[in-house]
Amino acid sequence: VWQESKHSKNTLQSGDFLVMVTDGVLEYLHVKDRQGKLMDIIADVKSDNAGVMAQEILDRVLLDTGGYAMDDMTVVAIGIWEK
DSSP states (O other), X not given: XXXXXXXXXXXXXXXXXXXXXXXXXXXXXXSSOHXXXXXXXXXXXXXXXXXXXXXXHHHHHHHTTTTOOSSOOOEEEEEOOOO
16 A cells, blocks of 8 residues: 655754654554554664664564564664764
């Protein structure tokens, strides 16, 4: 099912992270409030490394699936750092 992306405008600051996930990630969170659960998972990650953050988010979601994904599950995390 194709869904258009939602556009929003936010100002990111040094130390912020931008996390993007495919719909497969949300589909396998077996709770009523999937977006809220994903936000809780992201908040629980204690790393300032974007790659580690993305992997930990994916690992936490895969715990709910028994380690098997029936759909594409992609997590991208980007860290913003001031020079």
